[in-house]
Structures are given as C-alpha cells and as structure tokens.
Amino acid sequence: MMAASARHKFLEDYRAIRRAEGRGGMEPAYYRALPYRDLSGRNSAQWAIRGKSYRYFEDKILSEIERNTGRALDVLDLGAGNCWMSYRLALRKHGPVALDIFTDPFDGLNAARHYGQPFPRVEAEFDHLPFRSSSFDLAIYNASMHYSTDYRRTLRELRRCLRPAGHFVIVDSPVYRLREHGEKMRAERHNEFEKRYGLRSDTMPSLEYFDEQTIAALAAELNIQWSVHRPWYGWKWWWRPWKASLLSRRPPSRFWILDGVFA
Numbered sequence: 001m002m003a004a005s006a007r008h009k010f011l012e013d014y015r016a017i018r019r020a021e022g023r024g025g026m027e028p029a030y031y032r033a034l035p036y037r038d039l040s041g042r043n044s045a046q047w048a049i050r051g052k053s054y055r056y057f058e059d060k061i062l063s064e065i066e067r068n069t070g071r072a073l074d075v076l077d078l079g080a081g082n083c084w085m086s087y088r089l090a091l092r093k094h095g096p097v098a099l100d101i102f103t104d105p106f107d108g109l110n111a112a113r114h115y116g117q118p119f120p121r122v123e124a125e126f127d128h129l130p131f132r133s134s135s136f137d138l139a140i141y142n143a144s145m146h147y148s149t150d151y152r153r154t155l156r157e158l159r160r161c162l163r164p165a166g167h168f169v170i171v172d173s174p175v176y177r178l179r180e181h182g183e184k185m186r187a188e189r190h191n192e193f194e195k196r197y198g199l200r201s202d203t204m205p206s207l208e209y210f211d212e213q214t215i216a217a218l219a220a221e222l223n224i225q226w227s228v229h230r231p232w233y234g235w236k237w238w239w240r241p242w243k244a245s246l247l248s249r250r251p252p253s254r255f256w257i258l259d260g261v262f263a
Contacts, residue, residue, distance in 0.1 A: 007101065013199045015104055020197055024082065024106030028114040034084040049233060050143065053172050053255060054088065056231040057140075061259055062092075065138060065167055073137040076161065078126060079144020082111035083119075090117045097136075099124055100144075126154045134163045143172035147206045151214065155222055159262050168260050174209045174253030182209035184250045209253065222262065229257040 018024070022042030025031065030039045035050040065073065073094045077086045080098035089096040099122045102108035109121040124130050126148055139158055148154040158168055176182040186208050190200040219226055232238075233255070240252045 011102060014102060015107075017193065017197050017199060018104075018107045024104075024111065026106075028116070031082060031084060031111060031114040032087070034082070035088075049237075049255065050172060052231055052233055053257065054085070056229065057169065057171060057257060058088075060229060061167075061169060061257065062138075066092075069137065074135065076129075076131075076136045076139040078139055078141045078158075079147060080109065080121075080142060081144075082107050083109060083115065083121065085140065085142045086112070086119050087115040087117050090115075090119050095119070097122060097131075099129070101125055127157050129157055129161050131161050133160050135161050137163055137166050139166070139168040141168070141170045141173065145170045146173040146208045146210070149206055151207060151218060152221065155218065155224075159222070162262065165261060170210075170258040170260070172255055175215070175256045176209055176211045176253055177251065179211040179213060181250050182211050182253075185209060185253065188250075210258075215258065224260045225263050227259040229259065231255070231257060 022040060025040050027039075033039050035047055035054050037051075038044040038047040075086075075089050075094050075096045077083070077089070077096050077098045080086055080100045081102070083098045086096035086098040097120045098109060098112065100109050101123060103110050103123055105111060105113075109123065112119070112121055122130065127150070139162060145151070145154070155168075162168065174182070174185065176185070189208070194200045215226065218224055244250065244252055
C-alpha cells in the first residue's frame with residue numbers, strides 16, 4: 001500500500017496538473033455530456049478519443065457480455081475519475097461501483113454529485129480492493145491501468161474480485177510495440193510536465209504504458225485470454241505513425257482495447 005506521505009504528495013501534484021489542464025467543470029451538463037462532448041472546450045481532442053473508445057466498448061464488447069449474461073451486471077469502474085463511465089453504465093441499468101484514490105469535487109469521485117444517478121463510490125487503490133471475492137461480472141480500467149506499479153499484482157487482486165468467466169477491459173491506456181518506445185514516452189512526458197507545470201508527475205512511480213511483450217507475458221503468467229480490439233479513431237490518428245517515421249521520432253502509442261478473461 002502506498003505510504004500516506006507519498007499518496008498525499010501524489011494527489012496534490014495530480015490535482016495541480018489537472019487544474020492547470022482545465023479539467024472539470026461547474027455545471028452538471030458538462031459531466032453528463034462526457035465522454036462524447038467536452039462542453040468546456042478545453043480538452044476536446046482528448047475527449048473525442050475517449051468518446052470513440054467508449055462507443056466501441058459499448059457496441060462491440062459490453063453489448064456482447066450483456067447478451068451472454070442476460071441480466072444487469074455488477075461492474076467495477078477502476079480509476080473512475082469524475083465517474084462519467086459509472087454514470088453511463090448506470091443509465092444502461094447496470095450496477096457500477098466507481099473506485100479511485102482521487103476524490104476531488106471537480107475531477108474525482110465527488111464530482112458524481114452532478115449526475116443525479118446514484119451509484120457507490122469507493123476510495124481505494126488497485127492492489128487493495130475492499131470487496132469480497134467473486135463480487136463483479138465486469139471490471140473496466142478507465143484510462144487508468146497504466147497508473148499501476150505492478151501489472152501482475154494488480155491483476156491478481158482483480159482476479160480475486162471477478163466472478164468465474166468475468167471480463168476485465170483495459171481502455172485508453174497507451175500501447176507500444178517495443179518497451180523502449182514506452183520508456184522514451186515516459187521520459188518525454190516527465191520532462192514536458194516539468195517545463196509546463198514545474199512538476200515531473202512521478203511522485204508515485206507507475207508503469208505508464210503497455211508493450212506487446214508485456215501483454216503476452218501477462219497472458220502466459222496469469223492465464224489470461226486476451227481479445228485485442230483496435231478502434232478506428234480517424235485518418236489523422238492513422239497517419240500518426242507515418243508522420244513520426246518521416247520526422248525520425250519515436251512511434252506514437254496505440255489505444256487498443258484489451259478484453260481479458262482469466263482462464
């Protein structure tokens with residue numbers, strides 16, 4: 001478990017960066033429009049990606065799980081942030097639980113007050129989930145799995161909480177072909193944050209990305225059956241690797257959606 005001092009420092013740094021980025025809003029309409037529209041206009045490009053990821057998840061993954069189970073699902077929304085995904089799941093008559101360590105009223109769990117849709121909110125860490133074994137049909141790492149410090153430990157704890165044949169889905173975490181590309185991204189990101197915000201955003205060490213070798217290793221070691229989904233984010237997104245190659249830059253991340261089942 002994260003030391004209290006390190007956790008406090010991380011949350012203060014995280015809050016400062018998120019405020020500087022213009023995250024959060026004051027009106028319920030802002031939150032209820034997510035992820036499809038950013039009514040603030042401050043992070044519209046990022047929310048456009050999130051909206052496409054979620055629409056794909058709804059249409060291709062969640063709908064199939066719903067058909068197979070034929071009932072409302074108990075869903076764990078991991079790294080829920082301002083709880084927009086839990087809100088969307090509640091609208092579909094499922095039973096979401098929003099979990100995060102960030103409780104900020106603008107950009108964390110306490111922003112759930114804007115939705116007018118009740119669901120439980122839990123302040124906890126990925127590696128110490130305060131739930132009974134076999135509590136959930138589905139878990140979603142909501143642009144958050146890359147904050148883990150140890151994917152194996154995180155997924156072992158999740159496995160305890162999932163019901164047999166339960167799914168877990170990793171959405172909007174960066175994926176690279178090679179580990180060295182992810183390490184370059186990590187260094188660039190910390191340097192950029194230090195220049196822009198005066199913070200390197202590394203108070204709490206995290207893995208920050210996936211690479212193809214790690215995904216394969218997790219499958220072998222934890223007996224995971226992966227289904228890999230590659231949503232279409234548009235021609236501009238498709239062109240990014242070619243542009244990076246022409247400019248002799250590291251390859252950009254891919255936002256695959258990883259649908260896993262513990263065999």
